[in-house]
Amino acid sequence: MKQYYPMMVDIEGMRCLVVGGGPVAERKVRSLIEAGAHVIVVSPKATPLLTSWTEQELIEWRRRPYQPEDHEGCRLVFAATDQKTVNARIHQEANARGQWVNVVDQPELCNFMVPATVKRGKLHIAISTSGASPSVAQNIRRQLEATVGEEYELYLDLLQEMRGIIQQNVTVPKERQRLMKELVTDHWLEECRMNPAQVRSKMRKWLEQALSAQT
Numbered sequence: 001m002k003q004y005y006p007m008m009v010d011i012e013g014m015r016c017l018v019v020g021g022g023p024v025a026e027r028k029v030r031s032l033i034e035a036g037a038h039v040i041v042v043s044p045k046a047t048p049l050l051t052s053w054t055e056q057e058l059i060e061w062r063r064r065p066y067q068p069e070d071h072e073g074c075r076l077v078f079a080a081t082d083q084k085t086v087n088a089r090i091h092q093e094a095n096a097r098g099q100w101v102n103v104v105d106q107p108e109l110c111n112f113m114v115p116a117t118v119k120r121g122k123l124h125i126a127i128s129t130s131g132a133s134p135s136v137a138q139n140i141r142r143q144l145e146a147t148v149g150e151e152y153e154l155y156l157d158l159l160q161e162m163r164g165i166i167q168q169n170v171t172v173p174k175e176r177q178r179l180m181k182e183l184v185t186d187h188w189l190e191e192c193r194m195n196p197a198q199v200r201s202k203m204r205k206w207l208e209q210a211l212s213a214q215t
């Protein structure tokens, strides 16, 4: 069995080509926009949302059939038409150019796949079934959405802030790690859920005391 390698990729400002303008292309484009990519859609037709994103200048839409020149300057390529042969040609051209390519109707041609995701601020959970069943990935995404609460956004913002303070003030690595781990408890997560307005000052106070106990 093929083993895929998961990674979080920074695609801000990156030119990404999406060929096709149906619901599947739209789903891929949505997540590309969220990640700040420069999206180029090539398709004679487009969904109302893709059309509206074009009007808002969130994407560039080339309203015509695909041509090989569309690949120029792109790092990521999505072949999302309903034409198997067109998608296979896009795959071939992308491969020849050394681009990363996702082919929506032929998993075996993909050198990357798109996972289902849950996002809570900086927490980003990705779920993949290695192409076996996208519906299972979707179901697990829904289950996680119901159990991983919105409080994670605040929780992670605060942990990042406290981590910075700890890194600045504690030089002994073992001590730094001990303090960071002490902050990662259900207690603080619960505080974020129940007392979002007060939790930051409580956490800072706790940390100040812990830091002063060090010296």
Ligand SMILES: C[C@@]1(CC(=O)O)c2cc3[nH]c(cc4nc(cc5[nH]c(cc(n2)[C@H]1CCC(=O)O)[C@@](C)(CC(=O)O)[C@@H]5CCC(=O)O)C(CC(=O)O)=C4CCC(=O)O)c(CCC(=O)O)c3CC(=O)O
Residues within 6 Å of the ligand: 027, 028, 102, 103, 104, 105, 106, 107, 110, 112, 113, 114, 115, 116, 117, 127, 128, 129, 130, 131, 132, 133, 134, 135, 136, 137, 138, 141
């Ligand atoms: C290989 C992969 C390539 C890729 O697209 O990257 C791929 C391929 C194919 N999908 C197909 C069908 C469906 N895909 C979805 C939904 C999603 N598909 C996504 C990813 C992936 N789909 C990649 C593998 C991911 C993995 O498993 O790890 C998700 C997770 C992410 C996203 O697209 O953003 C998103 C859910 C997002 C969410 O809700 O959170 C639904 C459900 C629906 O639309 O409601 C259906 C119909 C039901 C079903 O078939 O299960 C078909 C068959 C076409 C046919 O034969 O008719 C193929 C081609 C094939 O398998 O041959």
Ligand SMILES: NC(=O)C1=CN([C@@H]2O[C@H](COP(=O)(O)OP(=O)(O)OC[C@H]3O[C@@H](n4cnc5c(N)ncnc54)[C@H](O)[C@@H]3O)[C@@H](O)[C@H]2O)C=CC1
Residues within 6 Å of the ligand: 019, 020, 021, 022, 023, 024, 025, 042, 043, 044, 045, 046, 064, 065, 066, 080, 081, 082, 083, 086, 103, 104, 105, 134
């Ligand atoms: N990977 C995934 O998540 C999923 C993949 N699929 C597959 O994805 C394919 C696309 O699905 P939908 O978006 O629902 O199809 P759709 O039929 O709604 O859209 C196809 C789009 O491709 C465009 N197109 C056709 N020929 C083109 C060309 N030569 N150049 C540029 N654009 C061209 C059409 O104008 C249309 O906008 C399906 O055929 C299906 O096999 C389906 C469900 C999920």
